[in-house]
Amino acid sequence: MYHMVPNNQDWLKTSIMATRGVGRDRKAVTHHLTEAKQGRYHYTIGPYSDPVLYIKPGDIVVIETRDAFEGKIKSEQDRPTDLLHMPFLNPQNGPIIVEGAEKGDALAVYIESMKPRGPNPRGTCCMIPEFGGLTGTYYTATLNDPLPEKVRKINLDEEWVHWSDRVKLPYRPHIGTLSCSPEIDSINSLTPDNHGGNMDLPDMGPGSITYLPVRTEGARLFIGDAHACQGDGEVCGVAVEYPTVTTIKVDLIKGWTIEWPRLEREDFIMAIGSTRPLEDATRIAYRELIRWMVQDHGFDKWDAYMMLSQCGMVRLGNFVDPKYTVGAAIRKKYLSR
Numbered sequence: 001m002y003h004m005v006p007n008n009q010d011w012l013k014t015s016i017m018a019t020r021g022v023g024r025d026r027k028a029v030t031h032h033l034t035e036a037k038q039g040r041y042h043y044t045i046g047p048y049s050d051p052v053l054y055i056k057p058g059d060i061v062v063i064e065t066r067d068a069f070e071g072k073i074k075s076e077q078d079r080p081t082d083l084l085h086m087p088f089l090n091p092q093n094g095p096i097i098v099e100g101a102e103k104g105d106a107l108a109v110y111i112e113s114m115k116p117r118g119p120n121p122r123g124t125c126c127m128i129p130e131f132g133g134l135t136g137t138y139y140t141a142t143l144n145d146p147l148p149e150k151v152r153k154i155n156l157d158e159e160w161v162h163w164s165d166r167v168k169l170p171y172r173p174h175i176g177t178l179s180c181s182p183e184i185d186s187i188n189s190l191t192p193d194n195h196g197g198n199m200d201l202p203d204m205g206p207g208s209i210t211y212l213p214v215r216t217e218g219a220r221l222f223i224g225d226a227h228a229c230q231g232d233g234e235v236c237g238v239a240v241e242y243p244t245v246t247t248i249k250v251d252l253i254k255g256w257t258i259e260w261p262r263l264e265r266e267d268f269i270m271a272i273g274s275t276r277p278l279e280d281a282t283r284i285a286y287r288e289l290i291r292w293m294v295q296d297h298g299f300d301k302w303d304a305y306m307m308l309s310q311c312g313m314v315r316l317g318n319f320v321d322p323k324y325t326v327g328a329a330i331r332k333k334y335l336s337r
Contacts, residue, residue: 011267012209016253017211017253017264020253021058022058022251022253028059029055029056029059029060030060030062031053032062033061033062033063033096035064037053038052038064039052041066041070041092041224042091042092042189043087043091043092043188043189045182045186046187047182047186047220051094051096052094052095056098056099056100057098057250057251058249058251060250061248061249061250062247063093063244063245063246063247063248064093064117064244065093065226065246066224066243067124067226067241068089068224069124073124073126076151076152076153077151078151079149080129080149080151081129087190090189090224091189092189093223093224094220094222096222097219097220097221098250101219101252103214103216105254106212106213106252106257106262107180107212107250107251107252108209108210108211108250108251109250111175111207111209111247112206114205114206114226115245116157116228116242116243116244117242117245121156121242121243122153123154123228123241124241124242125238125239127148127237129147131238131320132147133233133234133236133320134147154228158171161229170229172202173206173229173244174202174204174205174208174227175204175205175223175226175246176198176200176204176226176227176230176239177196177198177222178204178261179195179196179197179221179261180195180212180213180216180222181219181220181222182195182215183216189222190321190322191322192318194213194260196212196261197274198321198325199272200225200325201263201272201325202227202230204263207265207266208265209263209264209265210261210262210263211253211258211262212261213257213259213260219252221250223246223248226241226243226244227239227240227241233317233319234319234320235319235320236320237318237320260274267331268330269330269332270327271329273285273325273327273328274326275323276322276323277324278324282314282328284326285314285327286328288328289308289312290305307334308330311334312329313328314328315329
């Protein structure tokens with residue numbers, strides 16, 4: 001299920017966004033959300049921050065994202081604890097207001113492209129004390145000493161992530177944090193939940209459409225935390241974090257009420273759940289996938305349940321943040337009647 005940028009874009013014409021989005025027939029307007037226009041980046045996702053952009057369904061937005069550390073880690077000699085202040089990580093662009101969006105709708109966000117930003121683009125990976133999947137944390141308390149602080153600066157381009165002289169990894173970019181605003185809460189940008197947030201799903205990259213539940217007027221879209229590549233789980237807590245120019249197309253599906261985020265790619269659909277423990281996140285994802293199959297694809301609930309036991313797929317997002325994220329998926333060929 002590792003995503004690749006698809007060569008064939010024809011599937012978009014039959015996507016949920018293309019067939020049900022209210023902006024599908026209007027000529028798109030392109031907006032540019034630069035660092036200067038964004039001004040202050042946000043570390044919470046909620047209904048109280050001032051909008052930076054107003055768009056209509058079907059519009060395109062070209063966004064300058066910052067890396068998860070807002071560019072503060074500049075060399076391998078830097079110590080994260082000297083420069084970073086938890087929980088002020090993961091800066092978000094937005095909020096973007098989408099005309100006509102209201103509670104009970106779903107926002108569709110198609111990621112068209114993600115390009116490294118800067119004259120000599122470099123990514124950053126690091127180890128941060130009491131942060132990661134294989135160390136004691138605030139929520140997983142141990143008496144062991146924290147792991148050492150280490151910083152890795154990585155050269156990259158639109159083909160490869162040059163991890164070392166020995167290893168180069170494919171450039172497989174994705175957005176780590178994507179969400180609409182919760183109805184009343186303002187949630188830190190490190191935490192995923194049913195609004196979306198810091199899901200860190202590697203499939204949420206170019207060629208994907210994410211569907212987000214709308215709970216406030218205008219939807220209030222937030223986006224950030226770009227990764228040049230990431231494995232399942234983001235085990236040390238940090239991917240190859242980097243600044244980007246990310247291009248998205250945003251549409252609105254009226255009256256499609258979903259409880260948790262969903263994702264569509266050329267060959268599969270995915271429901272996403274986030275909570276602790278990890279098995280409960282998996283249960284949420286599979287339950288929401290079954291509901292989707294029943295409501296939109298005509299399956300009997302119990303048949304879908306048994307069928308997914310044979311052909312369901314699971315994607316592990318992050319399991320290092322305050323809540324863990326899992327995507328449950330089924331290939332589209334099994335949805336055809």
